[in-house]
Amino acid sequence: MNMLLTLTIILSAIPVLVYMTYILAAITSKPKQYPPLKSLPKISIVIPAYNEEEVIEDRINNLAEIYPIDKMEIIVSNDGSVDNTEEIARSVLKKHSIEGKVLTHDRSGVNKAINRGINETSQDLVIITGSDGLFDKDTIPNLLGVLLSSDDIGAVSGDLVPVAKGESIFSNSEAAYRSIYGKICTWESNVHSTYCFNGPVVAFKKEASSSLNTRRGADDASMALSVIKKGYRCQYVPSAKFYEYVPDKFHEQRRQKIRRATRLLEATFFNRNVLSTNCGRFRTVVFPLRLMMLFLVPTLVFLSIVLWMAYLFTVNPIYSMVILLAIVLSVAFGSIRTNILSSFLIYQAYLFLGLFNMLRDVHVWEPTERIKI
Incomplete structure (x- = not known):
């Protein structure tokens, strides 16, 4: 050979x-089998967003339909959008009387947008999700x-x-x-x-998390x-x-x-x-x-x-x-x-x-x- x-x-x-x-x-x-929750806890949801005017309303509507509004807050971390993402997100949060806010800052990437959103959350359980899905x-x-x-x-x-x-x-x-x-x-x-x-579709305990590197890594x-x-x-x-x-x-x-x-x-x-x-x-x-x-x-x-x-x-x-x-x-x-x-x-x-x-x-x-x- x-x-x-x-x-x-x-x-x-x-x-x-x-x-x-x-x-x-x-x-x-x-997959391991886990017992179902006896009751739903309070959570914070962070949505990093950039130019999402086509989908952000449907995304927030979706969350309002599937989880009790009085048990969640939504933080939309608006990463320098140049369309109507900010206005639409504020309007939909107000329409559903959802506790939360829209943070608007200069374009800096998704990792920094997520860090900013997490810093504004009030609950110990946090969910990170996208604005373009359900x-x-x-x-x-x-x-x-x-x-x-x-x-x-x-x-x-x-x-x-x-x-x-x-x-x-x-x-x-x-x-x-x-x-x-x-x-x-x-x-x-x-x-x-x-x-x-x-x-x-990520959820975590704040006590277990650390700030993300804002320039390197998914x-x-x-x-x-x-x-x-x-x-x-x-x-x-x-x-x-x-x-x-x-x-x-x-x-x-x-x-x-x-x-x-x-x-x-x-x-x-x-x-x-x-x-x-x-x-x-x-x-x-x-x-x-x-x-x-x-x-x-x-x-x-x-x-x-x-x-x-x-x-x-x-x-x-x-x-x-x-x-x-x-x-x-x-x-x-x-x-x-x-x-x-x-x-x-x-x-x-x-x-x-x-x-x-x-x-x-x-x-x-x-x-x-x-x-x-």
């Missing part, structure tokens, strides 16, 4: 082993039921349900990705904690990692749903996904000191696997493809072209039928591009198209 083939096999085996571990764990893990009636009770089930649980996150205007390879890949994402997070929660939260992952470093656990709640519009156009999804990948990579890298903390199997199992999944695997996937094509080219150039055609067809098939393979390749590309994007400052960005659900 020549050196090129040996190297190719070894490098190809690493991504396979990492993902086989996750797939096996996801298949065998089931909860169902069980979302908040299910989040709080898990959060309050144990003193050592400091934060929880729910499941993101993608809603698209139409079907495309990119909207289909999101559906396939989400089908396995939640199961992986459930397994990590069973081991100790997951930090791969869905930002628009708000949801950064918050979860800070909670874990303080000695608490972070749990995934698949029964708590957030319905979010996802772009079906390539340029929109590409921009959104690369930004999210970049900020997740940043949060992971800049919180790597979690490896020196005493947080049980999160430090010894979950975080090392995530480091490999996020940093090592995307690089090795594309390096392995190049090496396989180079090796097969030395055997027969036609074989190399067959491999390339098979990859293209696998990805293209995702526009016809949702499948894990096409989603895997697309998301490895997002992570790979995100690695290079970490060199840029992406803490402020333009949001994707807003659509009412």
